[in-house]
Amino acid sequence: MHSTVRPGRHAPAGPAPYAERKHARWDREQVLTAAAFLTPALLILGVFVLYPIVNAGYISLTSWNGFDPVKQFAGLDNYVRLASDPEFWNSLLVTAVYATGVCVLSVVSGLAIALLLDAPLRGRGFYRGVYFLPAVTSSVAAAIVWKYMLDPAGFVNAVLAQFGIAGPDWLQDRWLALGALTLLTVWKNIGFNAVLYLTAMQALPVGVYEAAQLDGASFWQRLRYVTVPLLSPMTFFVVVQALITSFQAFDLVYVLTGGGPRGGTEVLGMFTYRTAFRIGDFGYGTAIAFVTLLLVLGVTLVQWRASGSGRADR
Incomplete structure (x- = not known):
């Protein structure tokens, strides 16, 4: 006799199909494989990045001098002290002016050099190497050369003297020194920025430029309305x-x-170094470093939102 299932009742569930059991086994294998590959990287990240950040955060809440075995807890005193420290506000102003100049000139110079290197020139590979050379040059060596060039008896003033211009003492004037530092930073990274722009330009769709040319757009119109x-x-x-x-x-x-x-080029990084390593106030110096981190994150998020990268495509 064949068993029948009464109406209104369901047959007992049997074993899961083979395909479902095999898919579940594959999922477990993928998770274990991913965990095996990620664990070493996560350990390194935790030991050398996350732990130092957490430890530095604790130091910023102390009055530690860098040598005492006991770190005396001070709470938020270091951060309250920052709010009324004129040296901190001077350093913040210098950093803001310096960062603005570096950002604007980096974009303009990097894009200009990329446009030149993208043109059909003879020996483009040589020029690309020349422009990238500052990026692989030692920062200390580059700064020493610029310091000698900007000396009152240096190369820059000697060139100006040929045109009857008395060159100033570049590094002893607050704003001239900050301008020289800005130009040095932009020059140091101009090759890297140019390579970034050149790589992006070579990935742009050619059809857009062909359509713009057919519509009669000039080079500057294509640059302004298409490339940028x-x-x-x-x-x-x-x-x-x-x-x-x-x-x-x-x-x-x-x-x-x-x-x-007189503090005219004392950016936040320099101020942090002077406070922690020269004065020996590691707690206060670490608080400056954390405020710097928060400022970078805040400005980056604002720029991210302003550029439209934080909005989903509609």
Whole structure:
């Protein structure tokens, strides 16, 4: 006799189909494989990145001098002290002016050099190597050369003297020294920015330019209405890179001006170094570093939203 299922009742569920059991086994294998590959990287990230950040955050809440075995907890005193420290506000102003100049000139110079290198020139490979040479040059060596060039008896003033112009003492004037530091930073990274723009330009659709040419658009019209808008994601990246470089600046400042004259080039990185390692106030210096981190994150998020990268396509 054959068993029948009464109406209104369901037959007992049997074993899962073979395809479903095999798919579940593959999922477990993929998770285990991913975990095996990610674990070493996560350990390195945790030991060398996350732990130092957490430890530095704790130090910023202390009055530690860098040598005592006991770190005396001070709470938010270091951050309250920042709000009324004129040296901090001077350093913040210097960094803001410096970062603005570096960001604007990095975009303009990088795009201009990329346009030149993208043109059908003879020996383009040689020119690309020449423009990229500053990026692989030692920062200390570059700053020393610029320091000698900007000396009152240096190369720059000697050239100006040939035209009957008395050159100033570039590194002893607050704004001239900051301008020289800005130009040095832009020159140091001009090859890197040009390569970024050149790579992005070579990936742009050719059909858009052909259509613009058929419509009678000139070179400057194609540059303004086609190239620049299409390169906006790369421009955002270049600006963020220049911003981070400006807020982390130390070696070029230390060698070229040492933060002088009279704090005229003392960016936040230099101020942090002087506070922590010269004065010995590691707690306060670490608080400055954390405020710098928050400023970089905030400005980056604002730029990200302003550029439209934070909005989903509709």
